[in-house]
Amino acid sequence: MKENEWRIDHLLFGFSIEAIASYMLLSSSFVSSESVYMLIIFNFLFVSLTFPLNGTLTRKISMLLIGNIIGLFWNYLFSLFAYTVAYYLGESFNTLYIILSPFINLIWIVSFWSISLSTLSNSKNRKLGVIIDN
């Protein structure tokens, strides 16, 4: 396999999975709409920017799955937190939730995607027999 070969096959497979996942998320009543949009954005970015890179398809799908689990868990946790805060401190804290939630949602997307990319970089360099890190 060439170094940095553009993996079209992985990309197409990833988009198929992403389409199915997006449909399931949109149909779900357990996840808030903002979180659904964030998960769709995460899936789209992850698939389009990570799946074409070097690395096994299994690893990429695993990372995508883990990312979605983290996203869903975070959605549940933060929604519960916002509901509890509103219960104890008043309805106006819903405003804080609306303002902060997409922002905090993005933190996990950026963190997770960055770590995934780092994992793929490591596997790419290992394949080339180049050790970069000490």
Next chain:
Amino acid sequence: MITEILEALFLILTALMITYLIRHYIFTLRVLKNHQKRRGSVTVGNVTYQPTVSILIPARNEEKVIGRILQRMIELTYPKDKLQIIVIDDASTDSTGEIAKQYSRTYGYIKVIHRNEKEGGRGKASALNAGFKNANGEIVFCFDADYYPQRDILEKLTKEFTDPRVGVVQGRIIVLNEPQNIVTRLVALERIGGYRIDQQARDSLGLITQFGGTVGGVRRSLLEYLGGWEESILAEDTELTFRVYLAGYRVRYVYDAECYEEAVESWRAYWKQRYRWAKGHMQCAFKHSFKVLKCKNLRLKEKIDGILLLNVYFMPILALLSWIICVPLFFLKTPPWFGMFWASIPISIYSFVGNFAPFFEVGIGAYLDGRTRAQWLIPLLIVPFLYNIPICTKALIDLLISKIFRKNGNNWAKTVHSGNGNSYIMN
């Protein structure tokens, strides 16, 4: 009525941010797909194209770094009989002038121009114009005093001028003192995104490639035609870029022509540098936006990209504005599409930093560079973004005040170089 206005405003701002996001996404995909392809060496007949070259090095109080770049200039592989190096000692109060003079005494192709307090200290553009008057090369290059280029950088850059449409060339900048502290590491990430992805994509897509004011060269004839650098604008490099394109020429980015730079090492220095860039860029936006739209030398895609590039420093302010607007909008009436657009705004938060490369540009750029741990710092890019909001806001307010009251608010705040980069050079 108010609700409708807020809704419309929110929609427009979100649409703008999504436009930038899509643009950067296209850039990332483009480079990812094509980065294996290399442009072949260009030769004229059997002879490598080697025009006479003048290198301008403006320096004001750069005693800690000037020796390093001059030593590097001596080591360049370009034929010395075709090379002229001009150091513009711009009213320095330290030993910059003396150090440069020592080199000029030993090497005939190095010349030093000393400017006193009256004529100097009026900014980089003024210093470059002073140097340009003494330049006799067919191609005029600029290097900042803290830079450290490849030895064969001139060969890589000059060969692009065999294309008569190319008026300016730009090389890649890499941060030398990256491991110094958190500021240098975040700036390095910004540079990776900006040069490895952004510039490269714009060049390969035939859009507006930016001349960065250093590690780059201009055709002497073109520069004479354009009247040199514009001294009233803080971002003289961006200003020159657009005048070049408006005149029908192009800027070519040469990604394998690399040069180290010494990045700012403190948040205070970061503020001063980015404030200058933001204000200068906004000055260019006011000056050139309309001209870009009307220009017959530019294709539609260049016009669109040019407008987006010119106005990029307004985006942190607009991102903040959209965030502020959502609060009353939420209380007055939450439209059904609110959630969808609101979800896209935070992505913009990680998109408008430094050279305004989104987090995915930075990540892919680091990946292509073979970095394995630099990506771990990407979440921290939120810090420079949040920092850029007051920087850009102040720059805009100061600019508007100077325009309304017709004051000359162009104070060139020089970036102080510590010379710490010297310890990272492997010589």
Next chain:
Amino acid sequence: MRMIPNLTPITFIMLILGVSTFIFIMFLPALLELKKHKDAGPRLIMNDAPVMQPKMRETVLIVNVEEEHGFDQMLGRKMADVMAVLPNIEA
């Protein structure tokens, strides 16, 4: 909202801790890399310098990532180790 537990003050505190911990975990890799950076540092500008340099072990922050030259870092480090104990003939 479904699956809501009993809203006691303890639940409230647990949720605050949970959210804070999650956010901290998200920033943890960045903080680790800052504290104890293992990243190789910036690209080495490829010069026509010798491939192996005795100083390579000292300047571990700068790493050659010019893969098209097929430079094997493992071999380079082994040879640098050997050269480090040899006398410096350039002195």
